[in-house]
Each structure stands twice: as C-alpha cells, then as structure tokens.
Amino acid sequence: xxxxxxxxxxxxxxxxxxxxxxxxxxxxxxxxxxxxxxxxxxxxxxxxxxxxxxxxxxxxxxxxxxxxxxxxxxxxxxxxxxxxxxxxxxxxxxxxxxxxxxxxxxxxxxxxxxxx
Amino acid sequence: xxxxxxxxxxxxxxxxxxxxxxxxxxxxxxxxxxxxxxxxxxxxxxxxxxxxxxxxxxxxxxxxxxxxxxxxxxxxxxxxxxxxxxxxxxxxxxxxxxxxxxxxxxxxxxxxxxx
Numbered sequence: 564x565x566x567x568x569x570x571x572x573x574x575x576x577x578x579x580x581x582x583x584x585x586x587x588x589x590x591x592x593x594x595x596x597x598x599x600x601x602x603x604x605x606x607x608x609x610x611x612x613x614x615x616x617x618x619x620x621x622x623x624x625x626x627x628x629x630x631x632x633x634x635x636x637x638x639x640x641x642x643x644x645x646x647x648x649x650x651x652x653x654x655x656x657x658x659x660x661x662x663x664x665x666x667x668x669x670x671x672x673x674x675x676x677x678x679x
Numbered sequence: 680x681x682x683x684x685x686x687x688x689x690x691x692x693x694x695x696x697x698x699x700x701x702x703x704x705x706x707x708x709x710x711x712x713x714x715x716x717x718x719x720x721x722x723x724x725x726x727x728x729x730x731x732x733x734x735x736x737x738x739x740x741x742x743x744x745x746x747x748x749x750x751x752x753x754x755x756x757x758x759x760x761x762x763x764x765x766x767x768x769x770x771x772x773x774x775x776x777x778x779x780x781x782x783x784x785x786x787x788x789x790x791x792x793x794x
Contacts, residue, residue, distance in 0.1 A: 665781075
C-alpha cells in the first residue's frame with residue numbers, strides 16, 4: 564500500500580517571502596504521479612502542480628515549484644513571493660500509473676498562513 | 680471553476696435517513712471519483728467509476744453505494760446515516776482513458792451534516 568506523509572501540521576510565512584512544504588511518500592512501484600492540491604477556506608480542492616515520476620525535471624507552475632527526489636521518496640513544494648491568497652491547507656497526493664484505476668492517496672495536509 | 684459540479688452544496692439530515700449526492704464531471708471526462716473528507720479520517724477515497732462501470736473501491740461502507748449513468752453523471756447514495764457520516768464529500772473527474780492516469784479535478788463538495 565502507498566502512504567503519504569506530511570509531518571508539518573502548520574507553517575507561517577511573511578508575505579513576499581519563500582516557503583517550502585514537505586512531503587514524503589512510500590511505494591514499491593516505479594511509475595506514479597505526485598500532486599499538490601490547495602484547499603482555501605472555501606474548501607474547494609484546487610490543483611497546484613503535478614509531477615510524473617519518470618520525469619527527472621522538477622515541475623514548475625509560475626510561483627510554485629517542486630523538489631522531487633525519487634530515491635529519497637521526497638516531494639516538497641516551494642512557494643515563491645508568497646501572497647495572502649496562498650493562505651490555505653495544502654495536500655500532497657500520490658497515484659499510481661495504472662491506467663483507469665487511479666485513486667489518489669492524500670497526506671494529512673499542512674495549514675499555511677501568509678502574514679501581511 | 681474546475682468544471683465539475685456537485686449538488687447540493689449543503690445537506691442537513693437526521694440519523695437513520697438516506698441522502699443522494701450528485702456529481703456532473705467535466706465535459707469529456709469518463710472517470711468519476713468520490714472522496715470523503717472528515718476531521719478524523721482526512722481525505723479518503725471511496726469509489727471510482729469509469730464510463731459507467733465500477734473500477735475501484737476504497738474505504739466505502741456497505742451503507743454507501745454509487746453509480747454512474749449513461750450521461751456520465753454520478754450519484755453517491757448514503758443510507759442509515761450516522762453522526763459519524765458528517766463530512767465533506769467530494770467528487771472528482773478525469774479523462775482516464777487510453778490506459779493513462781491523468782489529473783483529477785475536484786468539484787466544490789457537498790457538506791453533509793447528520794444530526
């Protein structure tokens with residue numbers, strides 16, 4: 564079974580600064596996808612970024628980037644130039660590359676607060 | 680807006696009752712997934728349907744059932760409700776065709792409160 568661990572329950576960052584959210588996972592499989600989802604106070608689940616395990620290059624989406632370390636099974640999210648709208652709960656998630664069966668396994672999430 | 684719609688937004692009911700949650704996937708998506716988010720269990724996968732057929736089951740109680748209709752919308756039925764069923768229920772959809780896993784996009788959720 565796959566597991567996803569987010570050990571930091573809460574983090575706080577000053578507006579305009581950079582913050583890194585940690586995530587580790589465990590799997591014996593070689594082909595999989597990793598995601599970060601954001602859940603703001605509205606409770607909507609919003610995709611932030613996605614990483615395919617077979618790609619060595621780290622994914623980037625505007626101010627969001629990941630540090631994917633496959634051997635260490637680590638997948639951290641870096642948020643640059645933090646904005647007040649980044650205040651949310653962030654979930655790391657894992658899915659196997661299995662075709663049509665692709666449930667997401669989530670970590671417990673981390674609450675990020677951006678201070679003005 | 681993800682393109683996934685869920686109704687109703689909020690549902691308040693009593694123990695022992697039955698409710699139906701509805702989900703319409705994004706246009707072109709064949710797979711629908713149901714997740715439950717509660718304070719004690721976090722986000723848990725319940726069940727997946729692909730083009731009308733059940734594909735995967737997670738931690739779904741026997742009191743819960745789901746189906747996907749020919750127009751690809753899905754319904755999650757929760758019966759004999761208990762206080763512990765109070766949670767946020769998400770539907771997500773993805774293309775998931777051609778043997779390729781792809782990104783799941785989530786609806787806004789249905790907040791279920793059992794009194």
